[in-house]
Amino acid sequence: MDSHEKIYELDSIIDESLFELNINSNYYAEDQLNSGLTNNDSLSIIHINSRSLVSKMSTIKDYLGKFKSKFKVIAITETWLYDERMTEVQIEGYELHFVNRINKRGGGVALYINNDLKCKLDKKMTMMEDNVMEMVTVEIINDTSKNIIISCVYRAPGSCIRSFTDKINEFVDHIKNKTLFMCGDFNINLEHPVALRTSSDFFDMIYSLGLVPLINKPTRITTQSATIIDNIFTNRKEDVVKTGILMTDISDHLPIFVVSKYHNNNKNIIKHNCINYKRNKSVKALEDLNKDLKMQNWTEVYVSDVNNAYTSFMKILLKSFNSSCKLIKITGKRDNQPWMTNGIKNACAKKNSLYMRFLKLQTKEAEDRYKKYKNK
CATH class of the missing domain: 3.60.10.10 (Endonuclease/exonuclease/phosphatase)
Structure with a gap:
């Protein structure tokens, strides 16, 4: 071709x-x-x-x-x-x-x-x-x-x-x-x-x-x-x-x-308050996580099958993480993207432009250019 x-x-x-x-x-x-x-x-x-x-x-x-x-x-x-x-x-x-x-x-x-x-x-x-x-x-x-x-x-x-x-x-x-x-x-x-x-x-x-x-x-x-x-x-x-x-x-x-x-005149719709979540990463929470991980039985991780080892490792780690560093509800409006500077926004726009160009041209050159910019 x-x-x-x-x-x-x-x-x-x-x-x-x-x-x-x-x-x-x-x-x-x-x-x-x-x-x-x-x-x-x-x-x-x-x-x-x-x-x-x-x-x-x-x-x-x-x-x-x-x-x-x-x-x-x-x-x-x-x-x-x-x-x-x-x-x-x-x-x-x-x-x-x-x-x-x-x-x-x-x-x-x-x-x-x-x-x-x-x-x-x-x-x-x-x-x-x-x-x-x-x-x-x-x-x-x-x-x-x-x-x-x-x-x-x-x-x-x-x-x-x-x-x-x-x-x-x-x-x-x-x-x-x-x-x-x-x-x-x-x-x-x-x-x-x-x-x-x-x-x-x-x-x-x-x-x-x-x-x-x-x-x-x-x-x-x-x-x-x-x-x-x-x-x-x-x-x-x-x-x-x-x-x-x-x-x-x-x-x-x-x-x-x-x-x-879609037509729905239901008068009983419940309006929900704005709820955000964040992880509890306080010093105490991280100390609890460290203690909990030390107490775990890691025998299932030391197996010959790398996929089973990885699955067991992640299961233990996430269970301890979710237990020690719980999600905390934060009510009220807040900026979900405080890190999104104008420079980052411009970079995202350029990446999207290169991706759309690839979709339109469908060439290896356009794909490589998009991937190079995305991964740099």
Whole structure:
């Protein structure tokens, strides 16, 4: 392939005759989306593939903080979490629901629901199946119209698509008289669904359930490929106000979003005070941590398997850390980014500019220039 030949043109779209989408998702920078993102009459959902939520937590919070209005729902795939670390990934003003893998590393899904929304966990549509998928689902309670089901799904790459298709069909088929938004990383390329029979069967099932995909442009772009593997499916396309892909380098997947009409005249919404959290890192807390670590049994760390050794080490360390250096609530408004100087802001803007240039050019030269600046 010629070094200047693009894998994908950002202004192009897939063959809509294959899918009858009648909807076009565009690429946005955060400043382009700010106007009209959300209001009291809309429901906004963003999906982010984090590839380690703990390591990306501050990046995700900083990115979401750039929007003038908050997304009502934040869906995260590939959280790579286990239960002991959930206190580290709380977001102020949101209720967290999650499913973590148990028997192996990676995967995992989470939903952050804005506290202004009344919701409950849908246990029938919340599950994990080893080597196939993770799924977490909540039901938004709407007193004046249909309730809304929101699911976040992650399908493990290389897993059996037929088993995954059967599970989704089983879960979604029971939904009656409710609006559904099912988002996530499906690892099934929408651009070439007929290339593989099982992929074609998945999309046939999606349409048979009355669902349509809202994303029709690549969400993962490299110098070698451009694929539509992240998506949002809904049974209420007519309520969609805006949908698209966000150009940011949180991970190698681009975030996707949808803004939908939403009417709820519920008078019983509880308004929450502004609550921030910080770690107790006082001298006494650190002394307690030091004492606790000395008392731990580290036998499980001294094993031949380096992965098991690392997992055991982190489990012991984090348990002691969370016990000794507890989270402290801080009420009231404060500056969450006191360290963000004009110099840092300018550097972030240049990095983002280089990343968008790479997405448009898709050349090794543009990628190397972006990575060199990002990592220096």
